Amino acid sequence: MTEKPKESKVDPQITKKLCEIVGEKNATDLKHIRYAYSYDLSFVKRKNPDYVVMPTTVGQVQQIMKFASQKKISVTPFTAGTNIGGLCIPENGGILLDLKRMNQIIRIDAESHYAIIEPGVSHAKFASALYKHGLRWSWPVGPPSGSVSSNAICHGIGGMSGRYGLNSEEITSMEVVLPSGELVRVGSCAIQEDAWHSCLPLPRVDGLFTGWLGTTGIITKIGVRVHPIPPILKVFTASTEKIGDMASYLRTLGNYEICDDLTGVSWWLSQVPIPYPYKPKPDGVPEWVSFATTFSWTEKEKEAREEIWRMAFDEEIKKGSSLKETQYPAEALKARTQLPSQIVGSTKNYTKQAGGGISWPGTFTPLNKWEPVYDAWKKILVARNLSPSVRVTNYRGVHYGMLRAMIPFPKQDPIAVENARQAIVECLKVDLNNGGIPYKPPVDFALEINKRAHPGYISLLKQVKNMLDPNDIMNTGKLAL
Incomplete structure (x- = not known):
């Protein structure tokens, strides 16, 4: 049976006060809603x-x-609830602050290429509005219902991270409510109320609210850069037998900086849905497949990109690589290149065979560490009867990259859940020991991060947290400090 959460102690007077603030229909202590x-x-x-x-x-x-x-009541911010790290599960009861009704697109500046949105704006809503202006955002491979703002402030990635980096690097300004209730602004909008175009050249105090897992304030408005949509899409697909060959290929192609997205996935992750429990890869099928998306304004530009891709491909063949041109599995390719995706991020892709559970060791890991980490992950996962369904992606050429495994499991089976948790934490330890850093980390991960952290780093986090949130009410416990 699924473990039931511990029952909390509700104070009717607190419920009454919250109803006075937002209206009776928008605040509740009803057990089934909680x-x-x-x-x-x-x-x-x-x-x-x-x-x-x-x-x-x-x-x-x-x-x-x-x-x-x-009242020193813990507050957990929530938008769509689509993260898979338990970031919006309250560690200490308190108030669950659901921001999905704050879903206005305040402005799209098609000339200056930025937009101002509220935290409840979904990827689907934002995409629909931007496409009318011929613009796009770096959509993640996740549910269309996910929050644009939450993805950005948690250092999420998207379909243009190979060119522009993380989505947090696309933030141009913020409006934030501090734990005290004070309203602050950072970026250009802090100097001129209507200017939301850049965080620079001001001090980067937006960093007080990115990567902090909702523990320092509530973002109520955010400015983000958006980009034109070139009309010609060309996707290059290739396969290798080994992760080392795939890493070398992605590094070589990444050097030329022609791709919006440059990703490799193991055979298990290319299946729709991910196999659960583990099943061996069929003989004669490559272990790794990849896609490289490029956008061009003219046919000549596309042909130039094709020439560069061929040059990179030939470089790898001269090294004796197992690299081959191949057809990426059709549904999986559609899911990862037609964004926001209606396939990847859904139960159809990730959890259908397992039964509703999915978690990851999602990490930022240098490309030259992908091979030893993946080899260790594969042994750990297969030993626990879990698929080594792993993705690797370049960020901004070859500066650094993402390495993550999507691990499905039956949510209703406590033994299977614990088996997956232990496997994922084991994988995380391997990555940390190789210099990787997990992103959107659940508390189990934060504990492992902090064990390895420089004492000055932990001290600084505590000082900043105490300055902004002296009563420790914001998403209490998520930093595991």
């Missing part, structure tokens, strides 16, 4: 919030945070 926020797809154990609140205005968020600060 239960719906107690879990996600990950291995993280269920934990109920005590109250669920859905504000619609910045003023309401401020009032909620002032009240929570006065």
Whole structure:
């Protein structure tokens, strides 16, 4: 049976106050509603919030945070709930602040190429609005219902990370409600209210709210860069027998900086859905397949990219690589190049065979460490009857990259969940020991990170956290400090 979350102690007076702020229909302590926020797809154990609140205005968020600060009530920010690291499962009960009703696209500046949005704006809604202007965002390979803002502030990646880097690098300004309820702005909008075009050349205080897992404030508006959509898409696909050959190919092609996205996936991840439990790869099928997306404005530009790709391909063949031109599995290719995706990120792709559970060791790992880490991960996962369904992706050429495994498991089986959790944490330790850093980390990961961290780093985190959140109410416990 699925483990039930511990029952919380609800105070009717707190519920009454929250209803006064947002209206009776937008605040509740009803058990069945709170239960719906107690879990996600990950291995993280269920934990109920005590109250669920859905504000619609910045003023309401401020009032909620002032009240929570006065009463020292924990607050967990929530948008779409599509992360798979337990980041929105409350560690300490308290208020679940659901921001999905704050879903306005405030401005799309088609001339200056930025947009201002609220935290509840989904990838699907943003895509629909941007396409009318011939613009795009770096859509992640995830559900269209996911939050654009949350993806950006958690250093999420997308279909243009090979060219532009992480989505957090596309942030241009922010409006934030601090744990005290104070409203602050960072970036150009802090100097001129209507200017949201850049965080630079000002001090990068937006970094106080990116990568902090919602522990330092509530982003109520965010500016992000957007980009034109060239009309000609060309996707190059190739395969290798070994991760070492794939890493070498992606490094060589990445040197030429012609790709928006440059990704390799193991055979197990290229299947729709991911096999569960583990099954061996068929004989004669390459272990790794890859796609490289390029966009061009003219046929001549596309032909030039084709020439460069061929040059990179030939370089690898001269090295004795197992690299071959190949057909990427059709549905999986569609899922990863037609974004926002309606296939990848859905239960159809990730959890259909397993039964509703999925977690990952998602990491930023230097490309030259992919081979030893993957080889170790494969042994760990196969030994636990789990598929080594792994993805590797270049960020901004070859500067660094992403290495992650998507591990499905049956959510209703506690033994299977614990088996997956232990495997994932084992994989994480291997990556940390090779210089990788996990992103969107659940508390289990944060504990391992902090064990290895320089004491000055931990001290600095604590000082910043205490400065911004002296009552420690914001997403309590997620940093494992």
